[in-house]
Amino acid sequence: MRIRLDIAYDGTHFRGWAKQPSLRTVQGTLEAALARIVGSEVQFVVAGRTDAGVHALGQVAHVDLDEAQWSRIESRQGRAPQDPAASIARRMRGVLSAYPDATVTRSSIAPEGFDARFSAVWRRYRYRLADSTAGYDPLRRHDTTAHRGVLDAEAMDAAARTLIGLHDFAAYCKPREEATTIRTLLDYRWSRDADGVLVAEVKADAFCHSMVRALVGACVAVGEGRLDVDDLVVLRDALTRTSEFKVLAARGLTLTEVGYPADELLSIRAEQTRARRDSTTA
Numbered sequence: 001m002r003i004r005l006d007i008a009y010d011g012t013h014f015r016g017w018a019k020q021p022s023l024r025t026v027q028g029t030l031e032a033a034l035a036r037i038v039g040s041e042v043q044f045v046v047a048g049r050t051d052a053g054v055h056a057l058g059q060v061a062h063v064d065l066d067e068a069q070w071s072r073i074e075s076r077q078g079r080a081p082q083d084p085a086a087s088i089a090r091r092m093r094g095v096l097s098a099y100p101d102a103t104v105t106r107s108s109i110a111p112e113g114f115d116a117r118f119s120a121v122w123r124r125y126r127y128r129l130a131d132s133t134a135g136y137d138p139l140r141r142h143d144t145t146a147h148r149g150v151l152d153a154e155a156m157d158a159a160a161r162t163l164i165g166l167h168d169f170a171a172y173c174k175p176r177e178e179a180t181t182i183r184t185l186l187d188y189r190w191s192r193d194a195d196g197v198l199v200a201e202v203k204a205d206a207f208c209h210s211m212v213r214a215l216v217g218a219c220v221a222v223g224e225g226r227l228d229v230d231d232l233v234v235l236r237d238a239l240t241r242t243s244e245f246k247v248l249a250a251r252g253l254t255l256t257e258v259g260y261p262a263d264e265l266l267s268i269r270a271e272q273t274r275a276r277r278d279s280t281t282a
Contacts, residue, residue, distance in 0.1 A: 001064070003062060004109070007030065007059040008102075010142060010143075016054070034092055040068070054254070055143055058124070113270065118274055128145065131223075153198055176208070213248045218232050
């Protein structure tokens with residue numbers, strides 16, 4: 001039985017999503033919680049593996065439960081029977097304690113053909129940046145990066161929009177052997193919220209390693225006046241990493257949403273994504 005899990009976490013005290021020996025990770029924490037419920041080990045497949053310190057409000061994963069594991073879920077419904085799949089989220093929250101920094105917000109039987117990673121058509125991230133205009137809010141210290149001085153929000157927004165489209169983003173990615181850096185950046189914009197905090201909304205079909213934080217750092221350089229609006233395209237097209245801007249801290253970054261096609265298109269999308277991955281890593 002394939003189960004879809006909708007997940008949220010504060011990444012501050014995790015060493016990223018992916019399970020690692022002797023390190024506290026989101027995957028390791030959530031898999032351990034579900035294993036206690038179903039009586040044996042499980043393995044999650046996630047839409048996007050986030051780095052250490054990155055948060056999520058709309059992460060998505062799936063897990064395949066074997067017959068014995070699913071039977072344990074079905075057999076423990078209590079006096080008020082409810083949807084067994086939906087009960088997984090509630091029971092995991094009980095295992096994770098009253099105020100966990102990672103939780104499952106919803107669980108459901110996955111539609112036929114659903115793959116949390118390969119069926120996804122886009123991912124959306126938000127980056128919060130507080131310059132001197134906004135000041136410092138101690139209650140948001142875990143999800144907001146502080147910046148000294150005042151940034152030009154309009155210039156940052158104009159620069160961000162020049163990068164939208166299908167391109168090779170090697171200049172904005174930490175390289176990984178045999179991995180493509182070609183991505184479709186669907187949306188990238190900056191604005192100030194009601195408190196004056198600079199907020200970036202970044203959406204793409206997928207992101208390579210450190211791509212969002214590099215894109216943010218490049219726009220900050222524009223906001224400071226160290227780079228011109230059109231410089232970001234020049235740097236992108238050079239296809240090499242540069243010291244013209246810094247990759248910003250993980251604390252300001254949150255995965256807010258993952259998009260999927262209609263149910264009848266899920267398996268087709270998964271096959272297309274796998275085919276593209278195989279062709280770029282062959």
